[in-house]
Amino acid sequence: MKGALTLILLCVLSAWAQIPDVTDVSVTCRTENELTFQWEVENSSYSYTLKTHGKDELNISSSETPVKVQVTSLSPGTKYIFTLYTVFGNAMSNGHIFSEVTVPSAVDSVSVITRSETEIKLQWNKVNNSNDYSYNLKYRNKEHTSISALPTDSTVEHTVESLSAGTEYFFTLYTVFENVTSRGYNFSNVTMPSNVENVMPKLNDTDMILQWNVVPNIDNNTYNYTLEYKDEKRDCINYIAERNEVTCHISDLNPGTNYSFTLYTEFADLRSTGFNFYQITTLSDITGVTVKRSQTSLKISWLKLNNNDIYNYTLQRLGEESEKHFTGSDTLTYTYSSLTPGTEHSFSLFTEVNNTRSKGYSFKNVTSLDCASFNWKVTNSSIEAAVNGCTYVTAQNSTGSGKNDTVDGNMVNLQDLYPGESYTVSLFYDLESEKLLQCSHRLTLVPNSVSHLRCKHHSGGYGLAVTWDYPNGVVNMVQVVVGKQSFNQSYNSEKPQQVEVKGLQAAQWYTVTATSFSGDTRSQTVSINCQTDPAGVIAGVLVFFILIIIICIGVFVWHRYGSAKHNKMPKPPVESKVPNKNNKYVQIPLDKFPEYFQNMSRDENKGFSEEYEDLSSVGKEQPSMAALLPENKDKNRFTNVLAYDSSRVHLSTNDEGDSDYINANYMPGYGNANRQYIAAQGPLPSTVNDFWRMVWEKRSQVIVMVTNCTESGRVKCEQYWPLDFMPRLYGHLLVTKKSEDTFPSWTLREFNVKNKTTSETRTVRHFHFTAWPDHGVPTGTEELIQFRGLIRQHIESSFSAGPTIVHCSAGVGRTGTLIALDVLLQQLDKEKEVGISAFVQQMRLSRPLMVQTESQYVFLHQCIMDTLQPKVVPKSEPLYENTDMIYVNAIALREYEKQC
Known part of the structure; x- marks a missing residue:
């Protein structure tokens, strides 16, 4: 009983004194593997027990407050449940349950x-x-x-x-x-960088300059850029310009090619998605095209574009289906031939690369004209012609004045010009903004006729004094013809314009004509009838009878006293003005020449053959040392035609490296001068400058050319004058063609030659006979005689200061024949005899092979013969007329009429 009471008492005390739980536990430290707790102690007699779920208990004393407990060996990121007991003696509180988590582990990579x-x-x-x-x-x-x-x-x-x-x-x-x-x-x-927003290009055929703005960003980072095209990469390093621009220059591109580009922005090993764009390189056109024009061809030339061989070219003529394709060389040319003179043609020239063709450069040009081919109608005040291929015409005289007019309906109509004046008529073609010279032609207006032609008695009834008034305009000469006598009167303002005609019959009526001349152009002839003084007839008859008596007495005396002495006393020699150093080469009198010619022609020219063979060795002993020098050998066209040292032409040697040699010799002329002519070979490409140097230094004003530049497909003479009317420089001499008149058998040109060193300018006439085959003779003698007459008239009227230069190809055959013809006709005119063989011999002493072939030697005689044929004196001529004067005047008149 007592024991049960004790037990009950203990239970009651226990319930009354229950141990309290901790209610406020905090975490003071937390890691992945540890948790540290802390709480306040209410009674120092208490102790604590911490039980972790799934782990052993942890006993904790309360020696200090607050209590701190570290729980270790935990797992990261794990939630744990704890129970905290308060212990007193053997008693334990109900326990405070709470939970906490450890720190989770961090991510180890992203x-x-x-x-x-x-x-x-x-x-x-x-x-x-x-x-x-x-x-x-x-x-x-x-x-x-x-x-x-x-x-x-x-x-x-x-x-x-x-x-x-x-x-x-x-x-x-x-x-x-x-x-x-x-x-x-x-x-x-x-993050990826942004793309470039826009690219601005600057292009040509093979290069690009690309520009774009810097791509912005919030941190102002510096970006790089990469440009890709055609599997190539180009790094474009940016730079900060005034406007934050990036520039990339790409070269070695193909012209006219479409390139696909991608432009990337790069930052920290990253690139943007790329900005895609296309750009086509340009394909330029040729613009520097030159066209060399002639009457029937256009020669087109241009230089390769940008000095780059990548380009091809295509030339196309409007209206022609076929195209002309070109590649390669630095200068490219093509000639369109067989064109019609004076026609306009349109062309397009394309550049091509990789089958891509440029837009094309279009241009036009026109073939030139032959002014001599038009039918020019020239009066004393106008020049008219129907023309084609021109739009503008000018006419300028020697003073630079003249007329300019447009060509209306293909008609040139130049009015109010100065009578007798010589005008250079030039035709032009208006091609876009340029006037192209088509051709030029020298025309002389018809001079006005003389006025107030009149005459009066002179020379006691046996002559007339003819006077006239010079007309207005240009008149170089007036030709007066009285009966069979002809007189050329040059204009002189200080002398009366009068011709005194002697040797006429008294009391006879004569037709007196007067014709004005300006150059070769004649006016209408003015004529009057004049009578000699009849008072002289009676006196003339008396004189005639007295003369008859005297003659009869003289004949009687001579027959009686002088015949014996006649054979003893030699005739005084008549001195010939044509050199004759060998007496066997005789002079043939005028009246004996037809008989002489007939005798020499017999038996197939046997006499000519023997005489020519006799001349074959003349001059061969002459040395030609200068021609054979190494530096001069290439200046000779033929190895058998070398300039004799004794008579060769010497050039001046003003500059270092000049040579004084040219294949040319001085030739004798009529009279005492031995340097009236220079016989020269036709210029070679390397001697053209020397030829013009000879013309200038010897003051020659006449060049006679008796060969064509090309004959039978072979080059006989280098073209040594400008083809067109553009001046051309030969050494230091600038030659300009001022006029060119073309006739069936010859061409007449006039050059201005300017010395660039002294600025002096001279005029040189160029007589070019085109109807004489190499090593042969012309088909007839008439044209060559006329041609020689033109040359002789110009020489005598211009008073040339220097020798006349004559050349063919070698400078011996045709050259020698023409020089001999000119000299012998002068001898025939002055001396009434001719020595052909003697003069050929004299020429061969100055230059080899002069009159190179027998046919040329016979042709020379034929020319003399044909000159004599028309001069038979009619039987109706009065016996007392001066037959020598009639002959001389007839020769001059006929040659002059042929020239006109």
Whole structure:
């Protein structure tokens, strides 16, 4: 009984004195493997027991307050349940139950799955492969919370949005469990840079200069740029310009090619998506085209474009289906031939690369004209002609004045010109903004006729004094014809215009005519009838009978006393003005020449053959040392025609390296002068400048050319004058063709020659005989005689200061024949005899092979013969007329009429 009471008493005391639980436990430290708790102690007599779920109990004393307990060896990111008991003696409180979690582990790596200019998609493995964790991402004061993964995935993916392009971001990724975050995983990454917005190109055929603005970014990062095209990459290093521009220069491109480019912006080993654009290089056109014109051809030339061999070229003429294709050389040319004179042609010249053709350069040109081919109608005040292929005409005289007019309906109509004046008529073609010279022609207007032609008695009834008034305009000469006598009177304002005609019959009526001349152009002839003084008839008859008596007495005396002495006393020799150093070459009198010619022609020209053969060795012993010098050998056209040293023409040697040699010799003329002519070979390409130097230094004003530049397909003489009317420089001499008149058998030209060193200018006439075959003779003598007459008239009227230069190809055959013809006709005129063989011998002493062939030697005799044929004196002529004067005047008149 007593024991039961004690037990009940103890139970009551125990219920009254129950041990209290700790109610406020805080965590003072938390790591991945440890938790540190802290609580306040209410009674120092208490002790504590901490029981961890799944772990042993931990007994804790309360020696100090607050009590701190560290629980170790825990797992990261794990939730633990604890029970804290208060112990007193053997008694224990009911226990305070609470839970806490350890710090979760941090993510060990993060990778980028995708990225763009504004987003980065991240991926990492679940920490401990636990689905209980969530994640927080922090960057630039921003936080992305509650990032979770699908329970079925072992990785976590998260896209960070609203980022700036081309920017580096620094991230911290936290693991979160029960609102407890890990220590954090730090990493960085960048967004893709933006593309260039626009590219501005500057182009040519093979180069591009590309410019664009720097791509901006919030951190002002410096970007690089890469340009890709045709599997090539070009790094364009940017630089900061005034306007933040990037420039990229690309060279060695193909012209006219479409290039596809992609321009990337690069930052931190990342490149943008790329800005795509296309650009076509230019394909330039040729613009520097030159056209060399002639009457029937257009020669088109141009230089290769940009000095680059990549280009091909196509030339097309409007109206012609075929195209001309070109490649290669520095200078490209093509000649359109067989064209019609004075026609306009349109062309297009294209450049091509890789089957791409340029837009083309279009141009026009027109073939030139031959002014001599038109039918010019010339009066004393006008020039008219129907023409084609021109739009504008000018006419200028020697002073530079004249007329200019448009060509109306293909008609040239120049009025109010100065009578007798010589005009250079030039035709032009208006081609777009340029006037092209088509041709020029020298025309002389018909001079006015003389006025007030009158005559009076003269010479006691046996002559007339003819006077006249000179007309207005240009008149070089007036030709007065009285009966059979002809007189040429040059104009002189200080002398009366009068011709005294002697040797007429008294009391006879004569037709007196007067014709004005300007150059070769004659006016209408004015005529009057004049009677000689009849008072002289009686006196004339008396004189006649007295003369008859005197003659008879003289004959009687001569027969009686003088015949014996006649054979003893030699006749005084008549001195010939044609050199004759060999007496076996006789002079043939005028009246004996037909018989002489007939005798020499017998048996197939046997006499001529023997005489020509006798001349074959003349002059061969003459030395030609200068011609054989090494520096002069190439200046000789033929090895067997070399200039003799004794008579060769010496050029001046002013400049170092000059040579004084030219294949030319001085030739004798009529009279005492031994340098009236220069016989020269036709210029070679290398001696053209020397030829003009000879013309200038020897003051020659007449050049006679008796060959064509090309004969039978072979070059006989280099063209040594300008083809057109554009000046051309030969050494220091500037030669300009002022006029060119073409006739069936010859062409007459006039050149101005200007010395560039001294500025002195001279006029040179060019007589070009075109109807004489090489090593042969012309078909007839008449044309060559007329041609020689033109030359002789010009020489005598111009008082040429220097020798007349005559040349063919070698300068011996045709050249020698023409020189001999000119000299011998002068001898025939002055001396009434001729020495052909003697003069040929003299020429051959000055230059080899002069009159090169036997046929030319016979032809020379034929010319003399044909000159004599028309001069048979009619039987009706009065016996007492001066037959010599009639002959001389007849020769001059007929030659002059032929020239006109």
